Amino acid sequence: MPAERGIAEAAAVLRAGGLVAFPTETVYGLGANALDARAAARIFEAKARPSFDPLITHLADAADLPALVGTLPPPVAALAERFWPGPLTLIVDRPAVIPPIVTSGLDTMAVRVPDEASARALIRSAGVPVAAPSANRFGQLSPTRAEHVVRGLGAAVDVVLDGGPTRCGIESTIVDARGPQAVVLRLGALPVEELIAAIGPVTVRPGSSGQPVAPGTLAAHYAPRTPLRVVGGVVPEPVGGVRRGFLAFRERPAAGYAAVEVLSPAGDLTEAAARLFDALHRLDAAGVTEILAELAPDEGIGRAINDRLGRAAATWSPPPPARAAGR
Numbered sequence: 622m623p624a625e626r627g628i629a630e631a632a633a634v635l636r637a638g639g640l641v642a643f644p645t646e647t648v649y650g651l652g653a654n655a656l657d658a659r660a661a662a663r664i665f666e667a668k669a670r671p672s673f674d675p676l677i678t679h680l681a682d683a684a685d686l687p688a689l690v691g692t693l694p695p696p697v698a699a700l701a702e703r704f705w706p707g708p709l710t711l712i713v714d715r716p717a718v719i720p721p722i723v724t725s726g727l728d729t730m731a732v733r734v735p736d737e738a739s740a741r742a743l744i745r746s747a748g749v750p751v752a753a754p755s756a757n758r759f760g761q762l763s764p765t766r767a768e769h770v771v772r773g774l775g776a777a778v779d780v781v782l783d784g785g786p787t788r789c790g791i792e793s794t795i796v797d798a799r800g801p802q803a804v805v806l807r808l809g810a811l812p813v814e815e816l817i818a819a820i821g822p823v824t825v826r827p828g829s830s831g832q833p834v835a836p837g838t839l840a841a842h843y844a845p846r847t848p849l850r851v852v853g854g855v856v857p858e859p860v861g862g863v864r865r866g867f868l869a870f871r872e873r874p875a876a877g878y879a880a881v882e883v884l885s886p887a888g889d890l891t892e893a894a895a896r897l898f899d900a901l902h903r904l905d906a907a908g909v910t911e912i913l914a915e916l917a918p919d920e921g922i923g924r925a926i927n928d929r930l931g932r933a934a935a936t937w938s939p940p941p942p943a944r945a946a947g948r
Contacts, residue, residue, distance in 0.1 A: 623739050623782040631780045632746035635660075640667060640777070642756040642770045643743050644784030645735040647708050647792050647810050648763040648898065649770050650679065650753030651778065652743075658720035661752050665722075667777035670759040673832045674839070675725040676752040677710050677793070678732045681745040686732060689750065690716045696798040696820060703819050706736040708789055708810035712797035712835065723752045731835055733793055739784050754836055755792065756781075760936065762845050762905065765790050765898045790895035791925050795835040796823070806835040808925040810894065827928055843898075843929045844936035845905035849912045851934045857913065866909035868900060868930075870917045880907035890923045897926055901933075 623631075623643075631641045638660040641652045651667065653660035655678045665672060680686060683705040687693055690713050693701070697711055715721075715730040724730050732750075735741060744751050755763045756770045756778070764770045767783035794809035796816065803823045805813055816823050827838060837843075847866070864879040871888045873881055882900035884893035904912050914930045917923035 623743075623784055625742075627780075627782060628739060628743050628746055631743055631782055632748075634779050635743075635747040635749065635751060638663075639779035640664065641743070642764075642767070642774070642778045642781040643740055643753070644737055644767070644782065644787055645679075645740045645753075646737045646788045647735070648765055648787055648790070649756040649767065650677075650735075650740070650751075651756035651770075651774070652679070652751040652753035654747070655679075655719055655723055655750040655752035657749075658722050661720060661722045664752065664754065667774055668754065668757070668759045670754065672722075673725050674754075674759075674836055675727055675731060675833065676723050676754050677836060678719065678723060678730055679740065679744055679751045679753050680732060680734050681741045683734050685734075685750070686713070689718070689732075690714060690730075694799050696803060700796065700798055700803075700816075700820065701734075704811060704815075705734040706741065707734070708736065708793040709733060710793045710795040710807075710809075710835070712795070712799065712806070714799075719750070725832065727832075727834060729797075729834065731795060737784070737788075739782065743782070760839075760842055760844055762901050762933075763792060763843060763898045765895075765902075769898075769902055786895075786899065788895065790897055790899065791922070791929065792837055794925070795837070797834070807837045808928045810922060810925065812921040813924065814921060840932065841936040841938075842932040844933040845901050845912060847905050847909060847912050848937040849901075849914055849930070849933045850937065851916060851930050852913050853916050863911070864909045866904040866907055866912040868904060868912060868914040870915050879909050880904055884917070884926075890917060890921050890926070893917055894922045894926055897929065
């Protein structure tokens with residue numbers, strides 16, 4: 622855990638309008654004072670993030686939410702009580718005190734309480750809500766270690782708190798529970814099955830057409846710099862003379878790949894999720910020309926793993942052929 626003195630210094634940086642990268646249980650966040658429009662603008666600049674993609678506001682305690690936004694719809698309040706602190710982001714109405722840049726002009730706000738003691742200590746010490754997307758360049762692999770942040774953002778960050786590897790290794794689940802039935806806008810570290818057990822049926826709609834209403838929902842996202850392709854079923858044999866990397870879920874493939882990462886030899890989905898981005902960072906640095914990625918079982922947190930791999934692969938998919946004009 623980052624030292625108490627380091628947290629106090631980082632909190633002072635936040636209050637002064639600076640940027641602080643800090644660990645949560647999911648991935649490292651790039652934080653700024655959510656009440657300060659200029660500070661929030663620095664997040665978009667540092668990440669080269671498009672202005673239409675909203676940020677998540679982080680709070681130190683669940684009790685801080687009604688104090689910020691007023692009375693909550695009962696389903697939202699119930700989910701906050703059940704799963705906070707934890708890897709669940711909820712959609713609420715944006716309070717006037719939060720500048721529109723934080724929500725990309727939307728009248729809604731994404732908010733959560735992280736289940737990482739040092740993150741909550743930082744927010745509490747800063748005394749302000751903290752807007753914090755993942756601490757990486759937009760569209761690239763999420764950071765699960767402090768060195769990932771430094772390598773990706775460098776001097777654009779004023780302070781990096783090193784809390785070691787993150788526990789979940791994959792972003793939060795985002796849910797809009799303001800309507801008659803909760804809608805999952807982004808699959809994440811809280812499995813859909815746990816939501817259903819808590820509140821009943823939910824609609825899963827993890828994608829955006831037009832402006833995103835939640836972060837991390839664009840079709841192409843979470844991508845390494847190396848082209849990535851998802852493979853299913855039979856694992857292809859390595860091609861001689863081609864330096865390929867392979868991301869396996871459980872079984873190591875045949876010899877011949879230049880670099881191989883196995884997410885969980887035991888077939889444990891939680892372990893696989895925790896290792897996902899870290900393994901992809903290593904493959905991305907291995908000097909291969911292509912990464913082949915094997916899907917996880919499509920259940921529990923495996924659905925979120927597959928969601929991330931699909932979005933990463935979409936970044937490298939060829940564009941559809943142009944349609945001829947005329948008749």
